Amino acid sequence: MEKLQNDLLLRAAQGLPVERIPVWVMRQAGRILPEYRAVRAKAGSFIGLATHPEMAAEVTIQPVTRFGVDAAIIFSDILVVPEAMGLPYVMEEQKGPVFPEVIRSKADLAKIRDANPEQDLKYVLDAIKIVKKELAGKVPLIGFAGAPFTIFCYMVEGKGSKTFSQAKKMLYAEPELAHALLQKITDSTISYLKAQVVAGANLVQIFDSWAGILSPAQYSVFSTPYLKQICDAVTEVPVTLFAKGAFFAREEMAALNCATIGLDWNMDIAESRRLVGPNKTLQGNLDPCALYGDFKTVEAETKKMIDQFGTQRYIANLGHGVYPDIDPDKVQCFVDTIQNYK
Numbered sequence: 001m002e003k004l005q006n007d008l009l010l011r012a013a014q015g016l017p018v019e020r021i022p023v024w025v026m027r028q029a030g031r032i033l034p035e036y037r038a039v040r041a042k043a044g045s046f047i048g049l050a051t052h053p054e055m056a057a058e059v060t061i062q063p064v065t066r067f068g069v070d071a072a073i074i075f076s077d078i079l080v081v082p083e084a085m086g087l088p089y090v091m092e093e094q095k096g097p098v099f100p101e102v103i104r105s106k107a108d109l110a111k112i113r114d115a116n117p118e119q120d121l122k123y124v125l126d127a128i129k130i131v132k133k134e135l136a137g138k139v140p141l142i143g144f145a146g147a148p149f150t151i152f153c154y155m156v157e158g159k160g161s162k163t164f165s166q167a168k169k170m171l172y173a174e175p176e177l178a179h180a181l182l183q184k185i186t187d188s189t190i191s192y193l194k195a196q197v198v199a200g201a202n203l204v205q206i207f208d209s210w211a212g213i214l215s216p217a218q219y220s221v222f223s224t225p226y227l228k229q230i231c232d233a234v235t236e237v238p239v240t241l242f243a244k245g246a247f248f249a250r251e252e253m254a255a256l257n258c259a260t261i262g263l264d265w266n267m268d269i270a271e272s273r274r275l276v277g278p279n280k281t282l283q284g285n286l287d288p289c290a291l292y293g294d295f296k297t298v299e300a301e302t303k304k305m306i307d308q309f310g311t312q313r314y315i316a317n318l319g320h321g322v323y324p325d326i327d328p329d330k331v332q333c334f335v336d337t338i339q340n341y342k
């Protein structure tokens, strides 16, 4: 087993005692950093950057160097999985991801395949290996994937949406087709996560970014069973489940084989701890907009959050990704407040 110089995040995830709270920031590698924008310009495009292992590794490490966060997260995107299944995406400037082809029928489903990570996602695995070498045990590396339901949303809808009504339509109109697609995504996701672990990821996070568009009953049918398969299959490293907006599913997720549950800022901290119980780690959950406040406000809001979570079985983070126009010094203030908390 590799010896990490700073293993606070791993210990917190495993429920072991920590001498201070570990912190990282969702979307810490990205447009908030001028040094990221410089590499991104050199790469020419988001996909160009994500598929270039040396450059992807460089931007992965940037926030560790700049902010001193307690983990790196591999620079990639959740949409590399559908692409590896045969459904490519394009990243439109100012608009976000678009899938020129979508899955709406049995015939569409027949056209996609199970991802072969060692082949189709080799560029991510190579980036992980480079990051591990360059970090040299400084901090753990987080791998990640989208939750099957969130990936399903993009593969059916074809683009971002406030409602994902085309994707949700399939849940009501053709539930069997929906389940067949969800199962295919799950199989590819499991092999991808396992490959990330083999390449060197110390922990993995599952992003269910669109969980909040489902009713509690639908979540139990169309998301949780697939998260359960992932949690039961990926046993090599601690798994974090982050289901944005799924306040109604906290108890259900706590019953799964995961180490950590990520909270967004709509979820009350004490209530979450009650629902989840003492045997899981919680992660989160400052409103990303709090970082628009002045330094005193950022510090006060961060302290208020920690006072509620406590210092053990806890990983500090925002409640969702940092917004691109946030001043990096505010992120630094957030990180410093946590690392200096007594």
Ligand SMILES: Cc1c2[nH]c(c1CCC(=O)O)Cc1[nH]c(c(CCC(=O)O)c1C)Cc1[nH]c(c(CCC(=O)O)c1C)Cc1[nH]c(c(C)c1CCC(=O)O)C2
Pocket (backbone or CB within 6 Å): 025, 026, 027, 028, 029, 030, 031, 040, 045, 046, 073, 074, 075, 076, 077, 078, 079, 091, 095, 096, 097, 144, 160, 207, 209, 244, 321
């Ligand atoms: C839903 C989702 C996506 N991607 C991701 C999610 C789940 C997390 C969440 O809910 O925010 C996950 C993701 N995407 C990216 C990371 C990098 C690692 C990190 O967190 O630092 C991670 C963890 C890079 C990225 N992924 C994307 C960018 C911005 C594009 C660019 O830099 O040109 C980055 C840095 C593009 C992307 N990718 C996606 C969208 C909707 C967009 C467009 C919106 C936007 O621009 O932020 C899909």
